[in-house]
Structure formats: C-alpha cells, structure tokens
Amino acid sequence: MKPKIEDVAKVAGVSPTTVSRVLNDRGYISSKTKEKVFAAMKEINYVPNDLARSLYNKRTYLIGVIVPSTNHPFFGELVDSIEKMCNDRGYKVLLCNSLQEAEKEKKYWDMLRRNQVDGVIVVTYNRGLIDKNQQFPAVAIDHYLSENIHVVSSDNFQGGELASKELLDVGCKNIIHINGDVNLETPANERQYAYEKVMHDAGRKPLTYHVPNVAYLESNIDVIKQLFQENPDVDGIFASDDLLAIRTLQHAKSLGYRIPEDLKIIGYDGTGLIRSIYPELSTIVQPTYQIAENAVETLIEEIDGTSQEIKEKTLSVSLWKGKTTRASS
Amino acid sequence: MKPKIEDVAKVAGVSPTTVSRVLNDRGYISSKTKEKVFAAMKEINYVPNDLARSLYNKRTYLIGVIVPSTNHPFFGELVDSIEKMCNDRGYKVLLCNSLQEAEKEKKYWDMLRRNQVDGVIVVTYNRGLIDKNQQFPAVAIDHYLSENIHVVSSDNFQGGELASKELLDVGCKNIIHINGDVNLETPANERQYAYEKVMHDAGRKPLTYHVPNVAYLESNIDVIKQLFQENPDVDGIFASDDLLAIRTLQHAKSLGYRIPEDLKIIGYDGTGLIRSIYPELSTIVQPTYQIAENAVETLIEEIDGTSQEIKEKTLSVSLWKGKTTRASS
Numbered sequence: 001m002k003p004k005i006e007d008v009a010k011v012a013g014v015s016p017t018t019v020s021r022v023l024n025d026r027g028y029i030s031s032k033t034k035e036k037v038f039a040a041m042k043e044i045n046y047v048p049n050d051l052a053r054s055l056y057n058k059r060t061y062l063i064g065v066i067v068p069s070t071n072h073p074f075f076g077e078l079v080d081s082i083e084k085m086c087n088d089r090g091y092k093v094l095l096c097n098s099l100q101e102a103e104k105e106k107k108y109w110d111m112l113r114r115n116q117v118d119g120v121i122v123v124t125y126n127r128g129l130i131d132k133n134q135q136f137p138a139v140a141i142d143h144y145l146s147e148n149i150h151v152v153s154s155d156n157f158q159g160g161e162l163a164s165k166e167l168l169d170v171g172c173k174n175i176i177h178i179n180g181d182v183n184l185e186t187p188a189n190e191r192q193y194a195y196e197k198v199m200h201d202a203g204r205k206p207l208t209y210h211v212p213n214v215a216y217l218e219s220n221i222d223v224i225k226q227l228f229q230e231n232p233d234v235d236g237i238f239a240s241d242d243l244l245a246i247r248t249l250q251h252a253k254s255l256g257y258r259i260p261e262d263l264k265i266i267g268y269d270g271t272g273l274i275r276s277i278y279p280e281l282s283t284i285v286q287p288t289y290q291i292a293e294n295a296v297e298t299l300i301e302e303i304d305g306t307s308q309e310i311k312e313k314t315l316s317v318s319l320w321k322g323k324t325t326r327a328s329s
Numbered sequence: 330m331k332p333k334i335e336d337v338a339k340v341a342g343v344s345p346t347t348v349s350r351v352l353n354d355r356g357y358i359s360s361k362t363k364e365k366v367f368a369a370m371k372e373i374n375y376v377p378n379d380l381a382r383s384l385y386n387k388r389t390y391l392i393g394v395i396v397p398s399t400n401h402p403f404f405g406e407l408v409d410s411i412e413k414m415c416n417d418r419g420y421k422v423l424l425c426n427s428l429q430e431a432e433k434e435k436k437y438w439d440m441l442r443r444n445q446v447d448g449v450i451v452v453t454y455n456r457g458l459i460d461k462n463q464q465f466p467a468v469a470i471d472h473y474l475s476e477n478i479h480v481v482s483s484d485n486f487q488g489g490e491l492a493s494k495e496l497l498d499v500g501c502k503n504i505i506h507i508n509g510d511v512n513l514e515t516p517a518n519e520r521q522y523a524y525e526k527v528m529h530d531a532g533r534k535p536l537t538y539h540v541p542n543v544a545y546l547e548s549n550i551d552v553i554k555q556l557f558q559e560n561p562d563v564d565g566i567f568a569s570d571d572l573l574a575i576r577t578l579q580h581a582k583s584l585g586y587r588i589p590e591d592l593k594i595i596g597y598d599g600t601g602l603i604r605s606i607y608p609e610l611s612t613i614v615q616p617t618y619q620i621a622e623n624a625v626e627t628l629i630e631e632i633d634g635t636s637q638e639i640k641e642k643t644l645s646v647s648l649w650k651g652k653t654t655r656a657s658s
Binding site: 047048049050065069070071072073076077079080083084087092093094095096097110111113114115116218243246247250272273276277278279 | 376377378379394398399400401402405406408409412413416421422423424425426439440442443444445547572575576579601602605606607608
C-alpha cells in the first residue's frame with residue numbers, strides 16, 4: 001500500500017490538514033512543524049500526488065509544446081532548449097509532434113485543454129485552429145495564430161535579405177530560391193518576399209520553386225531535379241532550410257556542378273548540429289536558444305498573471321559563411 | 330465561467346452521475362443517453378477535465394520519456410517515433426532531457442512519480458537510479474537498469490561485429506575504434522567488445538580511444554587529434570556514433586587523408602536524417618522505429634496488466650554501405 005497523507009500526519013504527530021498545508025505551501029506553518037512533516041514523509045517514503053495538488057491549486061505546471069517533429073534538427077534543438085528552460089523553472093513539457101497535419105494539431109489542442117495544461121507553446125503552421133476565446137495562455141513561435149496570442153519569432157525578412165545579398169555579393173547572376181508549400185501561411189514566406197525584393201532592387205528576375213514539405217527530404221527530390229532541368233545555368237541557390245540546401249547540393253554535384261565554382265548555395269536554420277557536421281554550408285543562423293527563452297518567459301509571465309499585454313518579439317538572425325558561398329577567383 | 334458537469338446534465342436532462350458515467354465509460358448507459366450527453370457537451374462547449382478523471386480512474390495516460398537530449402539525431406528520431414506510437418494509442422508523452430546527468434535523471438524520476446505517470450520509457454545511461462521496488466511500469470531502451478525492468482535494445486554486439494568486419498573486408502590493417510566515456514555502463518560497450526573480438530580473431534591488436542561525451546562534438550576534437558598524432562598510419566576507423574564519425578572524417582581530410590583511399594570510416598546509428606544528408610558515410614543502422622514500437626507496446630502491456638513477466642527484446646541492426654568504406658582498387 002502506498003502511504004497516504006494520514007500516515008504522514010500520524011508519524012509527524014500533526015493533523016492531516018497541516019500536512020496538506022505544508023505540501024501546498026498554504027497558510028502559516030512554523031518551520032519546526034514543516035521539518036517534522038518532511039522528516040515523516042521521508043521516513044515512510046511518502047510521494048506527494050502532484051495530480052491531486054494540481055486539481056486543488058488549479059495549476060498543473062504542465063506546458064504543452066506542439067512542433068511538427070523532433071526529428072528535424074531545428075525543431076529537435078528548439079524542443080531541447082524549451083524543455084531545459086521549462087525544467088529550470090519547475091514546469092514539465094507535454095510533447096506533441098503534429099507532423100504539420102491540421103487534424104492532428106486540432107486533436108492535440110483538445111487534449112492539452114482537457115489535461116488542464118497551464119499553457120501552450122506552438123511551433124506549427126496551421127492557422128485558425130484555436131478560437132479567439134481560447135482559455136489558456138499560449139505563445140506561438142515564428143508565426144501568427146490569432147491576435148490574442150503572443151508571438152516570438154526570428155527576423156525572417158532579414159534572413160531572406162542576408163541570404164540573397166550574400167549570393168549577389170559573391171557574384172551570382174542567376175539566383176533561384178527554393179521554399180516550402182506555397183499554401184502554408186508560414187514565416188518562411190517572409191524569406192521569399194525578402195529574396196524577391198533584393199532581386200528586384202538588383203534588377204534581376206526572381207524565381208522560386210516550391211517543394212511539398214521541407215521536412216520530408218524524399219518528397220522534394222523531384223522539384224530539385226526539375227529546377228536543374230529547367231535552369232541549367234543557375235549559379236546561386238537560396239534554400240529555405242538546411243536539409244533542403246544539402247539535398248540540392250548533393251544533386252548538383254551528381255550533375256557535375258562544382259561547388260562553389262559553378263554554383264553557390266546557402267541554407268537556412270543553422271542549427272548547432274548542421275554547422276558542426278556540415279561547416280562548409282553557408283546558412284542563416286536562427287537564434288534557437290533565445291527564441292526558446294523568450295517563448296518560455298513570455299508564457300510563464302502570462303500564466304503568473306504578471307503581464308496582460310500581447311507581446312510580439314522579433315529576434316535577429318545572422319550569417320554563417322561557409323565554403324558553399326566562397327567567391328570564385 | 331467554464332461549463333460544468335451539472336450544466337451538461339441540465340441540458341441533457343439526465344443526472345450529473347449519468348454524465349460522469351458517460352465520461353468515464355463506467356456502468357451501463359444506453360446509446361441514446363450517451364448521444365444526448367455528447368450533444369449537450371457540444372452545445373455548451375463543455376471540456377472534460379482529464380485531470381479529475383485521472384484521479385478518479387487512477388490512470389493518467391501519461392508516459393514519461395527520459396532521453397539524454399532531443400538535439401541528437403538518434404534520440405530525436407527515437408522520441409519522434411515513441412511520441413507517434415503513444416499518441417496513436419491514446420497516451421501522452423512527458424518529455425525529459427537528462428543530458429546524461431545522474432542528478433537530473435533522479436529529479437526526473439521523482440517528478441514523474443509525483444505526477445502519477447502510468448509508466449516510463451528511459452533511454453539514459455545511469456544505473457542504480459531506481460530502487461527495485463519502484464512502483465510503476467518502466468521499459469529501458471538499450472540498457473539494463475535493474476532486474477525487474479523490461480529491456481528493448483538493438484543488438485550492439487552484432488553492430489560492433491558488422492562494423493569491424495566491414496573494415497577488415499575492405500582491406501584495412503590498422504583499425505582503431507572510438508567510443509564514449511569508458512565509465513558509463515552503456516550498451517555501446519558491447520560494440521567495443523565485439524570490435525576487440527573481431528580484431529583478436531583476425532590476429533590484430535585492438536586499440537580504442539574514448540571521447541568524454543559522444544553527443545557533445547566540441548569536447549571530442551582533442552581526442553580525435555591525439556588519435557591521428559599517435560597513429561599516423563591508421564587506415565580504418567570504427568566510430569560508435571555517426572556524428573563522431575563525421576567529425577573524425579572532417580579532421581582526417583584536413584590532415585590530408587583521402588577517404589576512402591587512405592582511410593576508411595564507419596559510424597553508428599544510421600538515422601534517416603544522417604543517411605539522407607550524409608549518404609556517403611557507411612554506418613550501422615539501428616532499427617529506431619521497431620525499438621520505439623516494442624518499447625511502447627511492452628510498456629502498455631504492463632500498464633494494462635496483460636503481461637507479468639519481465640521481457641528482454643533484442644532487435645537486429647544492419648549495415649549501410651556508403652563510399653567511406655569503398656574498397657580501394
């Protein structure tokens with residue numbers, strides 16, 4: 001039999017109400033009594049039931065995190081940082097991999113609501129899933145869900161600009177952009193707008209290819225093949241995701257392009273993992289750690305009720321210059 | 330105000346006890362009554378409180394998953410598969426990144442126990458953290474925690490053998506093994522024993538270098554440098570982790586070694602991610618999906634009480650033959 005509050009009370013020589021108050025940190029209890037209760041808990045190996053306390057306190061210290069998949073380096077790194085920060089602050093993470101399917105996302109939202117999470121951090125791409133009167137605090141990372149939800153994002157327009165200018169600066173003339181599903185309202189669209197603006201400003205014609213899903217490499221190869229068939233003279237490619245950039249680079253090499261002499265390539269995300277195993281790939285580095293930190297802090301402020309206003313925070317990205325955009329001499 | 334069970338009862342024209350029975354699927358309720366209750370719930374937008382039901386049913390449908398970090402491709406892929414399978418079966422995942430720190434792991438175990446999780450899947454490497462009388466179902470992936478805990482693992486000895494034989498088969502003479510911290514009781518040790526056996530059987534002397542932490546690339550570079558300084562004639566390397574293999578390959582290239590002409594390299598894990606962006610790397614592929622599937626199913630069987638015996642399941646690994654072990658002609 002698991003020991004109960006009553007057993008702790010008996011051993012400590014206090015009332016069950018007193019034990020309960022100590023556990024929930026409510027009402028005045030002398031430090032001497034607290035010590036007696038904790039000693040008794042230890043003696044009979046009593047494990048507090050956080051679930052029961054959650055119901056009583058109306059706080060679960062659970063945070064739902066909805067991401068497309070931890071299997072992608074950017075989301076794996078982001079979830080890692082979010083979980084670390086939640087744990088440091090006494091919160092637990094309920095992980096939900098939505099695979100970018102609207103139906104799955106909706107089910108996760110319902111599940112999180114039924115489980116009384118204190119808040120949600122959402123890193124997926126389907127709008128309109130939560131009604132405006134949603135009843136718990138939420139922070140969206142990198143995209144707008146609705147007007148009454150905080151947003152923490154990196155500067156996607158700046159990233160698109162940095163990447164496009166880098167290719168122009170190293171002498172590329174025929175620069176093509178590869179991005180994800182054109183129908184998703186993702187922040188990656190900002191990267192495309194920036195690319196188009198930079199191209200127009202430089203008097204060049206922008207051309208964007210869309211892959212069905214940046215995260216699923218296999219589904220993208222047909223688009224990459226088509227790009228090279230239709231544009232054999234391409235000399236610069238800005239891909240909106242590092243994995244996509246690497247895949248494009250591999251295909252280009254198999255066609256005989258020398259990198260960077262014939263073709264220069266730049267990616268996006270710049271996770272520690274990819275920079276470590278593919279340091280030669282130029283990329284735009286997202287500030288993953290700061291994104292996670294800002295999201296967790298904003299969410300906890302709302303949970304604690306210390307902030308009422310809806311926040312919008314945009315963080316700067318930076319250029320990682322590898323060999324794939326080295327100027328040909 | 331959030332609608333309550335009483336409000337649902339009023340709208341449906343039944344008693345609150347009936348609503349509660351429908352929600353918890355207890356006792357006989359006609360399908361007509363059920364329909365009325367569900368219609369009423371929908372009408373007034375009632376969200377069931379799973380937390381309260383968990384306390385009542387003594388089931389939370391929460392599964393704790395303790396991994397070193399989702400930031401590593403193997404664990405990212407594993408967590409992804411585990412979460413997918415749990416979700417398919419109506420379970421939620423509480424994610425815990427232990428960073429392989431014993432103190433953090435211990436805190437996570439306590440937290441999971443306090444939160445009444447139905448079970449735990451643990452993929453970390455510190456023994457002795459749970460007492461033999463631990464009170465909830467658990468499955469360990471790839472290592473032995475204690476006698477009364479299920480183990481699902483891939484065949485690490487077979488993997489070590491496959492990797493070492495591959496290097497011998499393609500003509501390597503001076504084969505060195507790189508593994509993680511020698512003091513951790515990890516299954517990766519089995520890979521080293523297999524390497525040593527294959528070497529002995531072939532009449533060669535085994536030599537293993539240990540890096541402080543396979544997952545933290547930066548901490549490993551000193552050991553990699555030392556390996557090449559002390560063994561300039563090395564012509565085959567078996568690294569116990571793909572990231573480590575890639576890092577070693579990069580350093581070897583910077584020293585002027587041609588891969589595979591001068592030096593052949595094989596890694597370990599073979600995640601979809603690494604095989605996709607580094608298809609040239611030979612590696613031992615772990616059956617991540619099956620590992621996750623077996624772990625989740627074994628755990629749920631124990632939670633459901635349909636199985637009492639302690640299970641040990643070992644799954645086969647396979648060789649992915651890339652260019653880095655191509656025979657030199």
